[in-house]
Amino acid sequence: MNTLTTKTILASSLALALTACGGEPQQPEPTPTATPTPVAEYDPASRDYTLAPEAQALRDEADMAAFREEYMGYRQENETAATADGDAADAATQADTDPRAGLSWADLDRNDDAHLTPGEYAIWAATVEQGNAELTDEQEKRIVDSFYYYDQNRDGELSQREFTSARRGDDLG
DSSP states (O other): OOHHHHHHHHHHHHHHHHHHTTSSOOOOOOOOOOOOOOOOOOOGGGSOOOOOHHHHHHHHHOOHHHHHHHHHHHHHHHHHHHHHTTOHHHHHHHHHHOTTTTOOHHHHOTTOSSSBOHHHHHHHHOOOOTTOOOOOHHHHHHHHHHHHHHOTTOSSSBOHHHHHHHHHTOOOO
16 A cells, blocks of 8 residues: 555544544533531540550549649630630530530640640540530549550650540550
């Protein structure tokens, strides 16, 4: 075959293929964007914890009066700040949907030492009724137990990594 014939056949085939395609290239249909469904964070007061012997020893030595005082002080600071900012209604609405939503590491680590104390942790861990910051005895027990459960290096504080495990509800047993 001669080169001119080959080129003519290729050009004709290309023209035929383009005509068959309908000419205008089709744009893909945009897929609707799905709004992610918020997932409720793990509630550490929702289960009992079996503590390792070292963790149980630390738990037994915990100063519960100091824990309550620290927790209530931080809770009072939160309420005062919400009232002063004029967003108490917003805070109440948020607390009704997910009391843990929006609490970042910086919100919890009050003294910026890169660790959470039991009282700092309890601000995240406690779910309390609006207007009543008091923890029940059962809530208090489970929150403190969960603190020592997730304190894997047994230093009496939670690192950001240990807190992330608590926030996800990791089973470390």
